[in-house]
Amino acid sequence: MAVKTYLEAIREGMRDEMRRDDRVMIFGEDVGFKGGVFGVTEGLQREFGEWRVMDSPLAESCIVGVCIGAAFNGMRPIAEIQFQDFILPGVDQIVSEAAKIRYRSNDDWNMPLVIRAPFGGGVHGALYHSQSIEAMFCGVPGLRVVVPSNPYDAKGMLVAAIRDPDPVLYFEHKKAYRSIRGEVPDHEYTVPLDRVRVVREGRDIVIFTYGLMVDTAVQAAERLAPDGFSVSVVDLRSLRPLDRQGIVESARRCGKVLIAQEANLAVSVSSEVSAIVAEECFEYLDAPVMRIGGPEVPAMPFAKPLEDAYLVDVDKLESKLRRLAEY
Amino acid sequence: MVVANRAARAIAGIDADTLRAMYRHMLRSRMLDERIWLLNRQGLVRFWVSGMGQEAIQVALGMHVRPGHDWVAPYYRDLALTLVLGMTPRDQLLAAMAKADDPNTGGRQMPAHFGCRRLNIITTGSVVATQFIHAAGIALASKIRGEDAVTVVTTGEGATSEGDFHEALNFAATHSLAVVFVVEDNGLAISVPTSKQMPTPNVSDRATGYGIPGVVVDGTDPVASYLVCGEAVARARAGKGPTLIDAKVPRLTSHSSDDDQRRYRTAEALETDRTHDCLGRFAARLGEQGMLSARDEEAMRAKLLAEMDVATAQAEAASDPDPESVLLHVLGDA
Numbered sequence: 001m002a003v004k005t006y007l008e009a010i011r012e013g014m015r016d017e018m019r020r021d022d023r024v025m026i027f028g029e030d031v032g033f034k035g036g037v038f039g040v041t042e043g044l045q046r047e048f049g050e051w052r053v054m055d056s057p058l059a060e061s062c063i064v065g066v067c068i069g070a071a072f073n074g075m076r077p078i079a080e081i082q083f084q085d086f087i088l089p090g091v092d093q094i095v096s097e098a099a100k101i102r103y104r105s106n107d108d109w110n111m112p113l114v115i116r117a118p119f120g121g122g123v124h125g126a127l128y129h130s131q132s133i134e135a136m137f138c139g140v141p142g143l144r145v146v147v148p149s150n151p152y153d154a155k156g157m158l159v160a161a162i163r164d165p166d167p168v169l170y171f172e173h174k175k176a177y178r179s180i181r182g183e184v185p186d187h188e189y190t191v192p193l194d195r196v197r198v199v200r201e202g203r204d205i206v207i208f209t210y211g212l213m214v215d216t217a218v219q220a221a222e223r224l225a226p227d228g229f230s231v232s233v234v235d236l237r238s239l240r241p242l243d244r245q246g247i248v249e250s251a252r253r254c255g256k257v258l259i260a261q262e263a264n265l266a267v268s269v270s271s272e273v274s275a276i277v278a279e280e281c282f283e284y285l286d287a288p289v290m291r292i293g294g295p296e297v298p299a300m301p302f303a304k305p306l307e308d309a310y311l312v313d314v315d316k317l318e319s320k321l322r323r324l325a326e327y
Numbered sequence: 328m329v330v331a332n333r334a335a336r337a338i339a340g341i342d343a344d345t346l347r348a349m350y351r352h353m354l355r356s357r358m359l360d361e362r363i364w365l366l367n368r369q370g371l372v373r374f375w376v377s378g379m380g381q382e383a384i385q386v387a388l389g390m391h392v393r394p395g396h397d398w399v400a401p402y403y404r405d406l407a408l409t410l411v412l413g414m415t416p417r418d419q420l421l422a423a424m425a426k427a428d429d430p431n432t433g434g435r436q437m438p439a440h441f442g443c444r445r446l447n448i449i450t451t452g453s454v455v456a457t458q459f460i461h462a463a464g465i466a467l468a469s470k471i472r473g474e475d476a477v478t479v480v481t482t483g484e485g486a487t488s489e490g491d492f493h494e495a496l497n498f499a500a501t502h503s504l505a506v507v508f509v510v511e512d513n514g515l516a517i518s519v520p521t522s523k524q525m526p527t528p529n530v531s532d533r534a535t536g537y538g539i540p541g542v543v544v545d546g547t548d549p550v551a552s553y554l555v556c557g558e559a560v561a562r563a564r565a566g567k568g569p570t571l572i573d574a575k576v577p578r579l580t581s582h583s584s585d586d587d588q589r590r591y592r593t594a595e596a597l598e599t600d601r602t603h604d605c606l607g608r609f610a611a612r613l614g615e616q617g618m619l620s621a622r623d624e625e626a627m628r629a630k631l632l633a634e635m636d637v638a639t640a641q642a643e644a645a646s647d648p649d650p651e652s653v654l655l656h657v658l659g660d661a
Contacts, residue, residue: 062494069464105450106433
């Protein structure tokens with residue numbers, strides 16, 4: 001099996017689906033001739049033409065709304081929002097329209113739409129190119145919100161998202177684009193959009209996390225191994241809906257739960273996972289649920305010392321993990 | 328009513344049968360609208376937002392749409408438009424009474440939130456202006472597949488202050504998409520007059536900025552409206568791009584059944600609007616041309632009244648949505 005980057009896997013997922021299904025199209029800023037600011041759609045306009053890989057005006061409501069319209073009329077659009085930070089002008093179209101189309105029409109219409117956007121920091125992107133604002137969408141029924149953490153899932157989940165009959169927000173960690181590599185099959189496959197994946201099996205503690213933090217969590221877990229602590233790492237993959245059963249199984253087995261994320265903690269994915277664990281695993285817990293994430297500041301600053309102070313790295317995660325292990 | 332000695336065959340090239348059909352559509356919508364107001368006052372319809380006074384432009388537009396082939400992104404005052412396209416008084420009464428079989432929303436949305444997949448009428452919500460961009464996207468898909476379908480999108484003038492209106496015009500014009508933008512301009516965004524919404528008197532003035540034709544038309548004149556809409560639809564179908572139509576209409580009722588326009592409009596303004604009612608004036612015009620006698624008109628009314636009575640009884644007898652269905656249709660099956 002070929003080893004590919006996270007970015008190549010995403011591109012391959014789109015390319016394969018566009019070859020298989022001529023209803024699939026891509027619409028976003030700079031996605032055409034330039035191939036996107038990160039190069040994710042590079043070469044696709046050359047293969048599929050200007051109408052199926054189309055440069056949009058610099059207007060996010062237009063990007064999402066045009067894709068909604070195209071989906072009404074039989075297409076399977078993939079909208080690319082250049083940075084998750086810039087999705088906000090499109091939120092009315094996502095939350096008031098896309099999320100409610102099936103429900104409000106009593107199942108007369110549905111909205112097969114994928115919205116891709118890079119998120120996350122650690123690339124000197126400052127306040128407006130580093131955010132992790134996925135939680136904003138996780139409370140919205142009618143949407144799926146997914147975050148792949150590795151190339152295999154990136155391709156398989158994107159293919160599944162394109163084929164899904166409802167709107168899927170597909171968030172890509174921008175620092176993972178070229179830093180995360182892995183085996184990706186050439187053949188057609190999908191990965192379910194609503195299941196956790198146990199990345200590392202352990203008995204004493206489970207870390208629930210998603211995105212690039214999965215990699216950080218595995219490194220931190222390995223640091224505890226020599227001291228006899230067996231740490232499980234579970235990649236949530238789907239943030240809405242959360243895989244309740246998958247979360248409960250690991251939490252009950254391990255008895256100690258740490259939830260790690262890049263976003264700030266208040267009213268976040270970690271809050272919802274904590275609630276599930278509190279509701280379903282009370283008698284199985286050996287310690288209070290612990291969480292680690294970004295600080296309660298508006299967004300990630302630019303200067304290196306400030307950025308480092310914001311981010312959860314392996315050291316910070318290890319230290320939190322030890323506190324939980326010793327509880 | 329002056330009656331001509333000989334019936335004219337056409338007005339401005341529109342034949343008598345088409346004109347009579349248009350009058351019937353307008354009357355049918357008006358009678359349904361009046362019926363729903365009545366049911367609202369009786370407590371059988373909890374909310375209504377009316378299209379009275381806007382029937383002429385809606386019918387004129389609808390006559391040029393090929394239902395199920397072309398696409399329609401309507402707004403909440405488009406009762407007449409939906410009837411021309413093939414929805415029925417029964418359909419809209421089921422919606423008004425929030426019944427399970429309401430084809431628009433199954434009783435989930437307020438009345439007048441139209442949508443019907445069979446007829447390519449997209450589902451609409453309450454947030455104004457979002458439908459403009461959908462129309463552009465629908466037309467893009469038609470263009471990608473090389474189809475000649477036209478997409479028409481309607482709105483009040485209030486929603487043209489929203490960014491989505493401008494983003495849609497910009498995109499549709501840039502790519503010469505087959506969209507007809509129709510503003511049913513009643514001069515009021517609930518209570519705020521046009522003079523406090525925009526710097527120019529006509530929404531269509533904005534077309535210049537997007538390099539497309541902008542046309543003002545008397546939206547109470549079915550003949551002028553028919554010609555303007557016909558030209559815009561033909562232009563779109565021929566691949567020549569969008570048109571922005573600003574159809575001036577009165578607002579004969581309050582914004583909605585929860586509003587009282589006497590609180591913010593003068594008696595003179597209300598009276599002026601009443602004199603601009605499209606329905607009586609069109610009947611008189613057809614009468615003058617010998618195309619519709621008073622007796623014909625009475626017979627038409629009697630038939631439509633019977634239709635309204637049957638539809639009302641059917642809708643009243645229809646089932647409410649099952650409470651357990653509140654959980655259905657959030658996501659489909661993958």
